[in-house]
């Protein structure tokens with residue numbers, strides 16, 4: 001296992017503080033201390049550290065909260081009854097020893113309630129006369145944090161219990177315990193959104209969920225109110241919206257009760273039935289069984305099927321079902337004697353390291369990666385894992401041919417942990433970092449002395465860098481050229497149709513005719529196929545995309561969508577950007593010294609300027625038009641677009657809304673004005689319905705436009 005060194009921990013704390021401070025300045029004071037690139041760099045370093053050492057990822061980490069201060073305090077609340085923890089069993093023997101003790105104390109082994117151990121965040125919810133009075137995190141078991149305000153934002157948590165019956169009347173006071181969790185599907189969707197926005201992904205559902213629950217929504221609202229410029233307000237609003245959307249993804253499963261006034265149930269399973277009847281979410285996987293063999297079967301079943309459950313589980317819990325017997329067994333100061341948690345072993349598997357190869361990225365960075373005998377770990381099949389850089393390979397001590405331990409860091413990113421030393425035969429060999437680029441043969445070198453990364457300096461014509469740049473250029477965050485996927489990029493270069501991105505927009509059907517990828521055989525003749533038609537059509541469309549997309553497409557180091565949008569907004573013209581001195585560029589909001597220098601350096605290179613000239617000659621628009629002063633009936637409204645619309649593409653719909661003064665957001669919240677739904681909508685449509693947000697189809701949207 002990788003050990004966290006003191007140096008890593010200190011660096012983590014330093015980065016976390018830097019980021020928290022920068023966020024406060026940015027969101028609250030609207031006086032950024034870091035440029036976007038510097039912020040992104042610090043943030044990526046923090047994410048990388050946490051991926052390497054998941055134990056560093058605390059709930060207070062800036063990676064686990066949206067914006068604003070990460071370690072904001074909540075008011076303390078004292079639980080009515082102490083929230084105990086659970087004792088753990090790590091083997092069948094441990095479970096047997098627990099059962100033997102229960103049997104000895106009670107004379108026989110009573111019925112056991114078998115449940116899943118949900119990997120989430122424990123909460124305590126008090127209902128008074130059926131009305132939710134408070135919700136608190138577990139805290140130290142006696143005093144937790146007051147998250148009542150957030151409970152109202154989680155649709156899965158009823159604010160009012162209903163459906164009391166004669167057998168199960170709603171008690172005057174009941175304290176319900178459960179686990180708040182982020183379902184795996186919601187975790188994936190959240191991370192997909194993070195990716196789409198170019199943000200770091202969350203390490204695991206537990207952290208993402210805990211961070212979601214512990215957001216200070218009131219502070220986000222204050223940020224909106226306190227913002228002093230429209231830009232700061234827009235950022236604060238977007239953040240508030242995302243924070244609300246994140247909370248709305250959470251679910252609850254009830255797994256116990258504390259204080260219960262009035263008629264008490266006889267068993268825990270009966271308590272669940274009563275709670276379920278009043279509208280509380282109870283797991284439908286819990287089973288009451290007789291005898292230890294049946295309990296073991298339950299444990300084994302979910303050991304096999306732990307990835308088939310809709311949320312993460314880290315074990316199974318056995319509880320004595322009858323409440324009177326629970327009382328007789330009692331508790332230690334830490335945990336009840338009437339329950340035990342069986343923890344499933346962490347998923348580390350062994351597989352053979354077949355090879356270590358190196359990849360060359362868009363900016364020339366050369367990264368070694370492990371190629372392994374494919375193996376299933378934590379729910380998916382893995383055959384490759386990054387090794388980051390040459391010193392990381394040395395630090396892990398792995399040799400090609402080794403059997404290695406493989407795990408998923410934070411259960412998401414596959415990571416080679418280290419070699420199984422006992423399995424060595426002597427036939428293994430050490431990895432040698434190449435001195436020359438595997439794709440173009442150019443000698444590799446670090447960009448500056450002391451860098452851990454080495455790069456291929458042949459940016460102009462290294463096939464790997466060209467391929468990655470071409471592919472990037474067509475991606476959704478850049479020029480969004482549908483026909484320009486990875487394979488198309490490979491074919492364009494391999495068949496010599498372009499020598500670099502400069503020639504892209506001058507491509508003709510005659511050019512594509514020369515490539516097998518872009519043609520098909522019809523009656524013995526090769527004619528253009530659908531790939532070709534789509535590419536030509538989409539290249540044409542891309543010539544009139546907004547300037548910021550062109551900027552991103554140029555692959556200027558550090559220039560991502562945020563910086564590009566600021567530059568386009570302020571300067572409007574690529575020639576103006578090219579000729580603006582770096583000091584002036586750095587003054588543009590969201591652009592700091594690093595980005596400004598990088599832009600100036602980029603335009604100082606002859607072949608870079610040639611690309612721009614070739615694009616200009618091919619009709620690519622390099623300037624944004626003057627702002628359209630047309631009517632803005634959608635001013636102040638926020639739209640979410642989901643599913644495939646019958647005639648408009650997602651981009652066209654977005655641009656139409658923006659042109660009319662509206663905003664388009666990626667997630668639905670109570671503040672969303674309209675959700676525009678097309679075919680095959682995702683969970684956003686359901687969410688809109690749940691929140692009572694008005695749903696439109698494309699025709700409805702068109703009717704709102706000027």
Ligand code: IVH
Pocket residue numbers: 083084085086115116117118119120121122123138178179255256317336339341
């Ligand atoms: S019973 C006194 N049941 O695991 C009984 N806890 O490691 C205490 N947990 O703090 C809780 N699933 O947050 C119980 N089915 C389940 C559970 C569960 C998850 C959590 C709970 C507890 C922690 C102890």
